[in-house]
Amino acid sequence: MKSAVETLNPTRVRLTVEVPFEELKPSLDAAYKKINQQLSIPGFRKGKVPARVIDQRVGRGAVLEEAVNDALPKIYQDAVNEGELSPLGQPEVDITELKDGELLAFTAEVDIRPELEIPDYSGIEVTVDAVEVSDEDVAEALDQLRDRFATTSVVERAAAEGDVVKLDLEARVDGELLDDGVAKGVDYTIGSGRLLDGIDEAVTGLEAGAEATFASELKGGSAAGREAQVTVRVETVSARELPELDDEFAQLASQFDTLDELREDSRERLGRQKQYEQATSAQEKVLEELLELVEVPIPEKLLQDEVETRRHNLVNHQLGQLGMDFDAYLKMQEKTAEEFDAELKEQAEKGIRTQFVLDEIAKREQLSVSQEELTEHLMRRAQSSGMSPDQFAKAVVEGGQVPMLVGEVSRGKALATVVESVKVVDTNGEPVELDDEDETAETVEAVTETVEAVTETESTEAPAAEGDKDEAGEAKSTS
Numbered sequence: 300m301k302s303a304v305e306t307l308n309p310t311r312v313r314l315t316v317e318v319p320f321e322e323l324k325p326s327l328d329a330a331y332k333k334i335n336q337q338l339s340i341p342g343f344r345k346g347k348v349p350a351r352v353i354d355q356r357v358g359r360g361a362v363l364e365e366a367v368n369d370a371l372p373k374i375y376q377d378a379v380n381e382g383e384l385s386p387l388g389q390p391e392v393d394i395t396e397l398k399d400g401e402l403l404a405f406t407a408e409v410d411i412r413p414e415l416e417i418p419d420y421s422g423i424e425v426t427v428d429a430v431e432v433s434d435e436d437v438a439e440a441l442d443q444l445r446d447r448f449a450t451t452s453v454v455e456r457a458a459a460e461g462d463v464v465k466l467d468l469e470a471r472v473d474g475e476l477l478d479d480g481v482a483k484g485v486d487y488t489i490g491s492g493r494l495l496d497g498i499d500e501a502v503t504g505l506e507a508g509a510e511a512t513f514a515s516e517l518k519g520g521s522a523a524g525r526e527a528q529v530t531v532r533v534e535t536v537s538a539r540e541l542p543e544l545d546d547e548f549a550q551l552a553s554q555f556d557t558l559d560e561l562r563e564d565s566r567e568r569l570g571r572q573k574q575y576e577q578a579t580s581a582q583e584k585v586l587e588e589l590l591e592l593v594e595v596p597i598p599e600k601l602l603q604d605e606v607e608t609r610r611h612n613l614v615n616h617q618l619g620q621l622g623m624d625f626d627a628y629l630k631m632q633e634k635t636a637e638e639f640d641a642e643l644k645e646q647a648e649k650g651i652r653t654q655f656v657l658d659e660i661a662k663r664e665q666l667s668v669s670q671e672e673l674t675e676h677l678m679r680r681a682q683s684s685g686m687s688p689d690q691f692a693k694a695v696v697e698g699g700q701v702p703m704l705v706g707e708v709s710r711g712k713a714l715a716t717v718v719e720s721v722k723v724v725d726t727n728g729e730p731v732e733l734d735d736e737d738e739t740a741e742t743v744e745a746v747t748e749t750v751e752a753v754t755e756t757e758s759t760e761a762p763a764a765e766g767d768k769d770e771a772g773e774a775k776s777t778s
Contacts, residue, residue: 318404335353420592428577454538464489650754653754661712
């Protein structure tokens with residue numbers, strides 16, 4: 300086999316391949332055997348039809364086409380390996396010459412990973428918020444905890460902010476009651492903003508048994524995005540009572556005996572949370588600075604596919620679960636279709652650039668992924684998908700997605716490597732020492748999440764087949 304590589308642009312090449320006919324013999328034999336099993340010719344037992352008879356009945360051209368299509372994937376892969384290429388997606392194959400008994404020649408155009416120049420990034424410097432836990436932060440956390448232990452009791456008065464009301468609701472659009480527009484016995488805390496726009500004003504001041512009608516744009520359901528006339532009837536009004544903030548509450552709400560111990564524990568937890576947020580912010584900012592340093596050409600077809608994948612996941616999974624269509628989503632986001640498309644393309648482009656850059660760094664740094672790191676990542680992905688770890692692992696293996704998961708962890712480690720080598724300071728001008736235990740699965744997983752937020756689109760589906768494949772498709776012609 301002879302092969303040559305022609306660079307069409309930084310992300311696309313054309314392979315020209317010539318194969319002596321004798322190298323096709325195994326595929327030619329397999330083609331005759333396959334066709335033999337499909338033929339039924341009087342006078343011959345099934346599977347025992349001579350090749351010359353097959354040539355007469357089916358045609359030598361059909362046999363050659365079957366043989367070529369069988370041989371192409373391996374020949375193409377051999378040419379890719381010989382050219383030391385990193386293909387992206389399926390090639391466009393064109394048979395340029397097929398001489399029976401002499402020669403097979405074809406070309407294959409395919410997108411490839413661009414060769415990147417990664418400059419010295421040690422000079423990157425980013426600033427993140429300082430980790431400071433104020434007394435107000437602690438007080439707010441304790442108030443939230445008190446809220447979880449609040450009790451309610453029915454009162455005979457008009458509803459006010461903070462009260463819990465039990466409601467019956469009916470939604471009509473253009474005067475017609477919606478099939479999914481009736482809800483009964485809904486508990487709602489006035490002022491929480493968790494139901495419909497306008498409901499707080501409608502129910503405030505109503506006593507049990509009273510009702511009111513107000514206009515509101517529906518957030519979900521069959522009429523998502525449309526304005527409805529909503530009739531709300533108050534069944535009961537209940538006042539919420541918060542427990543006293545004292546030692547007795549500390550014993551009720553925690554394992555601590557005193558309020559001072561609970562308060563100190565809250566301060567420590569808030570500190571750890573702010574440290575995590577600080578680390579995540581540092582990772583995101585370092586990644587932004589890194590991408591500014593590297594010029595990354597992007598294959599147009601890959602970008603188109605990524606945009607379509609993100610759009611598909613949004614429309615068919617995320618919005619579908621909310622019972623919302625795309626037009627309603629655009630209206631809620633206050634965007635035009637053109638603005639949405641431009642934003643989606645920008646996100647997809649950033650995701651691809653991030654993947655290419657971090658993959659190159661992982662390659663140069665010879666970063667490997669341990670079984671512990673891969674298992675930790677698989678467990679988190681399973682949890683976010685709503686599947687059990689065993690179910691998710693099975694789907695990953697059956698879908699050929701193990702390399703994809705390894706790549707996700709590897710990119711997380713690459714970003715962690717970059718973050719370790721740059722300067723991070725807080726808003727007080729103090730240097731920030733991020734967790735240096737980068738070899739632990741927990742730390743790697745935390746950085747991997749930051750990378751995924753840029754490179755991936757969330758989907759409710761189980762893992763799908765990986766998009767990057769190295770096999771050639773069927774020949775376009777055999778002429």
